Every structure is written in C-alpha cells, then in structure tokens.
Amino acid sequence: MTATDQPDPAPRPLDHLTAMGATDAMALVDRAGALDYTGLERAVGALARALQGRGLAKGARVASWLAKTRLASLLPLACARAGLVHVPINPLLKRAQTAHILADSGAELLIAGAGRAQTLEASDRPAGCALLIEDEAGAASLAAQDGLPPSAADPADLAAILYTSGSTGRPKGVMLSNANLWLGAVSVAHYLRLTAEDRTLCVLPFSFDYGQNQLLSTWAAGASAYPLDYLTARDVIRAVDKHGITTLAGVPPLWIQLAEAEWPEETAARLRRLTNSGGRLPVSLVRRLRTLFPAADLYSMYGLTEAFRSTFLDPALVDAHPESIGRAIPFAEVMVVRLDGGLAGVGEAGELVHAGPLVAQGYWQDYERTAQRFRPAPAFSEYGGMAVWSGDTVTRDEGGLLRFVGRDDEMxxxxxxxxxxxxxxxxxxxxxxxxxxxxxxxxxxxxxxxxxxxxxxxxxxxxxxxxxxxxxxxxxxxxxxxxxxxxxxxxxxxxxxxxxxxxxxxx
Missing domain, CATH: 3.30.300.30 (ANL, C-terminal domain)
Structure with missing residues (x-):
C-alpha cells in the first residue's frame, strides 16, 4: 500500500483480514512462537470452530479478560468468524468493573486466566455465563483440524462491544460492526503507509480501539505484529532492538517514559513510525521525540471510540504545527459545528462532529445516552446519516488543520x-x-x-x-x-x- 494509493472503501467481514498478507510472511510473533499468514488463518478458523462448538447462538457475547496472549490476539477475528460478539475487558480492571461489564453485556462466555478468574465471585458472572480458563483450554481451542472457513457475514453485523467510561455512571459499551473495524484497519494502514516489511510492537491494551487496531491495521497491510506486556520503558526498548520493530503506538504517559529513557542510537534508528492518541502531546515532548527518533515519522492523532478515529497530522507538518490534531482520516468526515448548527468559520470554535462509515452503532442497550451522542449529521455533511457529536471543542485554521481546544464534558x-x-x-x-x-x-x-x-x-x-x-x-x-x-x-x-x-x- 503506497502513499498515493486510495484505500478500497468496500467493507468486508472482519475475519477476512487473515488473507491480507503473503502466506510466508510473519503475521504474529508472541511468546507462543510465530504464525505466518497461513498459520494465522488456520488458528483463527480453529478458534472459531471451538467457540461455535460451545453451542453459542449467533450474536452471543464472548468476553475476554486477558493479557496479550495468543488467544487475546486471535479472538477479535475468531469471534467475528463464528458470528459472535467480542467483549474485550481491560486486564488492568478489577473485580467490580469486570462484573459490571459482564452483567451489562449479558456475556454468555468469559475467557480469562486462572489468576484473574479467581478474583471473581460466582455472582459476578451473569446467569448462564460459562467460564473458560485460558491456561487450561487455550491450546486445545487452537488445535481443531477442521476450522471454520472465512465467514460470509454482513459487514453491518455487530462484531465487538468496547467499553469506555461515560461522563456519568458506569462504563458504556460502544457497538462496533465488522465494517467499522475493517474500514478502521484499512484506513490506518493506508495513512500510516504500512507495508508488508513493517513490524508493529503492540504495547497498548487490546480492549482499547486504538490498542486493538495495532493488530488489525498491521494485518490489513500484511505486516507483522509483536504483542508485548511491558513493565518498564526498558522492556519496550529491548523489544524494539530484539525484533527490529519499525512501528510503535503509544499514549502520552508512555511517550514521556520513553523520551526519558536511555536509547542506544542504533535501536532508536530502527523505528520508522511513531503514533500517538489518547491525549495531546505537549510541544516540548514532540520536540524531544523528533530529536530522539530522527528517522521516524511522528503521527499525532485524535479519536474517540464512538467514531474510532477522527484525524491525523501528516508527519511533514509536525515541526511547523506541533499543536495540531490534523485533518480527517480516510473514510471519516469531521466538521466544526457552531452552537446554532452552522459550519464554523476559520478560527471559530465549535464542536467536532464526526460522520461516515467509521461511526459506531451506538451504546449497547443504552438508548438515552445513544440519543445524546449519536444524532443526525448537520445538513451540510457530505456523508449525512448518523453522526457522533463529540462534545469536544476545536478550531480550524486557514489550511484546514484542526486544533483541540477543550473537552465539554467532565470526563x-x-x-x-x-x-x-x-x-x-x-x-x-x-x-x-x-x-x-x-x-x-x-x-x-x-x-x-x-x-x-x-x-x-x-x-x-x-x-x-x-x-x-x-x-x-x-x-x-x-x-x-x-x-x-x-x-x-x-x-x-x-x-x-x-x-x-x-x-x-x-x-
């Protein structure tokens, strides 16, 4: 995929990402070993068959509360292939938050490690929610010889529910379709200019849309993903050096840690691409990262789970506009809307509104909050349809670059x-x-x-x-x-x- 190519806008079932790479290229390298794309397809099919064999009906929710294991990496695709809805739970969460997500989603199966599972009480799982201990059943779930073939699912089918906190109350589940996740993967792979030669170090939790997209965009480009659960910045540095990592995604606190760490010059030079979301990078940190990683393009991005991703700043503009969140990503339309509903002018503050096929399907079984956040797009929208009204205030300059001003809610x-x-x-x-x-x-x-x-x-x-x-x-x-x-x-x-x-x- 080159910088001049336009991404294919036709969505497909999410599990078809296994066919995006060359069969002899490495798709996934983790503690369990390495899978090429043929192996990835086989493993996804086997896991999908094992899930289907548990008698779950189409659309049943399968929750996972896992570290970055092989099962955690494959579940997004395997659940989609089996016609199930994946509900990944942040491994940093504890019993109360996990119990809420299980109850709210109506999960019928929870896959967790023995240690995490032991922290739950019997009443924390909904009635009828089975428990699969990964340590005992993980290998067997990947051993089926007659795995399910790629699905013929409707791209509009619900594929995942990602839980994110609301400004009031407990976390709410954002409903994402096959098309949302497929097009998000293709979009990011395109504007990051990922190629089959790239190696992505996946350090963010897979329960985040940004973290999960580390895998999906890498596979959309036919590249290699290296999941890592890290404790210190030094762990990240060692992994970059050991695996020849070219692409690293992070959030501001991680970038601060990495910028303060000791990087061997030859290790820093391996990186070709740094991406940030989950908060604005201070200008001083942008300058530091540009100095520390001179061979790497720095992508500053803005997004929210309800619309996946909204904008990115072209690396060529970072030095001149380090405070900007850039322009719309492929498949996204972003608008700055005044309080009276009109299109804000240059330099005029307004609410960032996001339209297009990346917009999620709303909040799981929460019609009131869905109606607040998901509303018809403004009349001047090119995509039209349902839009996400972010509640965030931005401005647009004469060149069309956006700048984040503030967050209207109390998050x-x-x-x-x-x-x-x-x-x-x-x-x-x-x-x-x-x-x-x-x-x-x-x-x-x-x-x-x-x-x-x-x-x-x-x-x-x-x-x-x-x-x-x-x-x-x-x-x-x-x-x-x-x-x-x-x-x-x-x-x-x-x-x-x-x-x-x-x-x-x-x-």
Whole structure:
C-alpha cells in the first residue's frame, strides 16, 4: 500500500483480514512462537470452530479478560468468524468493573486466566455465563483440524462491544460492526503507509480501539505484529532492538517514559513510525521525540471510540504545527459545528462532529445516552446519516488543520484512559470512610490529567480510604491527591458545584 494509493472503501467481514498478507510472511510473533499468514488463518478458523462448538447462538457475547496472549490476539477475528460478539475487558480492571461489564453485556462466555478468574465471585458472572480458563483450554481451542472457513457475514453485523467510561455512571459499551473495524484497519494502514516489511510492537491494551487496531491495521497491510506486556520503558526498548520493530503506538504517559529513557542510537534508528492518541502531546515532548527518533515519522492523532478515529497530522507538518490534531482520516468526515448548527468559520470554535462509515452503532442497550451522542449529521455533511457529536471543542485554521481546544464534558483523560468521575466517587463512598466525594481532572505534564479527589469527611480516615481504593480501582483510577473539606460548594439546585470546585483547585 503506497502513499498515493486510495484505500478500497468496500467493507468486508472482519475475519477476512487473515488473507491480507503473503502466506510466508510473519503475521504474529508472541511468546507462543510465530504464525505466518497461513498459520494465522488456520488458528483463527480453529478458534472459531471451538467457540461455535460451545453451542453459542449467533450474536452471543464472548468476553475476554486477558493479557496479550495468543488467544487475546486471535479472538477479535475468531469471534467475528463464528458470528459472535467480542467483549474485550481491560486486564488492568478489577473485580467490580469486570462484573459490571459482564452483567451489562449479558456475556454468555468469559475467557480469562486462572489468576484473574479467581478474583471473581460466582455472582459476578451473569446467569448462564460459562467460564473458560485460558491456561487450561487455550491450546486445545487452537488445535481443531477442521476450522471454520472465512465467514460470509454482513459487514453491518455487530462484531465487538468496547467499553469506555461515560461522563456519568458506569462504563458504556460502544457497538462496533465488522465494517467499522475493517474500514478502521484499512484506513490506518493506508495513512500510516504500512507495508508488508513493517513490524508493529503492540504495547497498548487490546480492549482499547486504538490498542486493538495495532493488530488489525498491521494485518490489513500484511505486516507483522509483536504483542508485548511491558513493565518498564526498558522492556519496550529491548523489544524494539530484539525484533527490529519499525512501528510503535503509544499514549502520552508512555511517550514521556520513553523520551526519558536511555536509547542506544542504533535501536532508536530502527523505528520508522511513531503514533500517538489518547491525549495531546505537549510541544516540548514532540520536540524531544523528533530529536530522539530522527528517522521516524511522528503521527499525532485524535479519536474517540464512538467514531474510532477522527484525524491525523501528516508527519511533514509536525515541526511547523506541533499543536495540531490534523485533518480527517480516510473514510471519516469531521466538521466544526457552531452552537446554532452552522459550519464554523476559520478560527471559530465549535464542536467536532464526526460522520461516515467509521461511526459506531451506538451504546449497547443504552438508548438515552445513544440519543445524546449519536444524532443526525448537520445538513451540510457530505456523508449525512448518523453522526457522533463529540462534545469536544476545536478550531480550524486557514489550511484546514484542526486544533483541540477543550473537552465539554467532565470526563477525566489520564494515562490515555477515559475515566468517569462518578466511578471513582462511588468507589470512595462505598468504603464508608467518606460522606461525599467529587473527582476532577487537573492538568498533569506526565498523565495529561491527574485525578484529584475532593472529600467531605474526616481526614483521619485517609489511610483506610487509600487502601480501599487501591484494592477496588486499577492504578490509572487512583487519585494523585485527596483534598478534605468540611463542606462542598453547591449551586442553586443544591448540587455540588463541580465547575466552581475545579476552577478553584486549578487556578
């Protein structure tokens, strides 16, 4: 796929990605060994047959709570081939969040490692939800000799539900079709100029659309994917050197770690492509990455799970416009819309609205929030149809480049994760150590935003509160600071004045 080619807009069933590479090229290299594209096709077919053999009806939800194992890498394609809906769960989540996702999705099968499965109680799985322990059944699931052939599924069929936090309440499931995931893979492979010679180090969780796309876009280009669960920046550096990695995707906190690490010059020179999403890169970090990796193109991107990806900045423009989020990716239409519904002019702030075939199908069994976020496209839209109204404010310059201004909702974006304040607050109140809690995001150079938890209660209980939060919430949801107050500010309706509190604590 060259820079001058136009990607094929015709969507196909997701599992057809196994046919995108040369049969003798490596598709997947992991702890279990290496699979060429013939082996990838065979393994996906075998796993699809094993899933089908469990008697699951078409459209049944299959949840996975896994590290980056072979099963985790193959499940997106195998579930699609078997006519099932994949529900990947972030391996960093703990029991309460996982139980919510299982119940909300109505999962009929959970695939997890023994260690994670042991943290769940019997009531955490919905009635009728079977448990498959990966450690015991993983190899057998890939051993079928009569695997399912590539599917003839309708590209509009639901293929996955990816859970992402909402501005209020618990995580909501974004419904993605075969077409959404197929076209997203083709689009990214095209604008990143991936080729069959590329090697992608997959360090982001596969439960994220951006993390999952590391695999899918790599396979769409016929290239090689190398999944990695890492602990330190040094682990990433060693993997880049060992495998001759050319492509690395990250979020701002990871790029900060990597920029501060010691890179052998010859290892840094191996990288040809760096991509960022999940938050804006500070200009100083952009400069540092350009110096540290002079042979690599740097792609700054903006997106949201509901629309997969919206924009990317051409690497040729990064030095001159390091603050920009660029222009629309292939298959996406992005518009800047004024409050009155008109198209915003140059330099005029407006809401970023996303239309086109990458727009998701809405939120799983959540019609109210679907109606809030998914609304008809503006009259001037080229694609028309249903659009995602992001709630994010942007501006457009004379050259058509977009710049992110701010987030209208109360979401906290930290370490590349979207965190619901309500989820953190509920966990704090559930400890019994506090009367009221308000979680807000405050600027942080390393995290993008850090969580500041404001508590009405007795500070003597802080130790117990922190211990409880460490047990119940993943690391990225832990507050950086806890502020104790005798009373919380309230508005005229008697509700906590979040906006005033945030303004006070960030001024």
């Amino acid at each position: 906290i974006k930290t370490s590349g994760n979207r965190v619901s304040p309500t989820e953190v607050e509920e966990a704090a109140i559930a400890t019994g150590a506090v009367a009221e809690a308000v979680a807000i995001g405050v600027p942080d150079d390393r995290l993008g935003e850090a969580i500041l938890l404001v508590i009405r209660g007795d500070q003597a209980g802080e130790g117990a509160l922190r211990d409880a939060l460490k047990r119940e919430l993943p690391n990225f949801m832990q507050p950086r600071e806890i502020v104790w107050r005798a009373e919380l500010p309230r508005n005229a309706n008697g509700k906590v004045d979040r906006a005033g509190l945030k303004a006070e604590l960030t001024s």
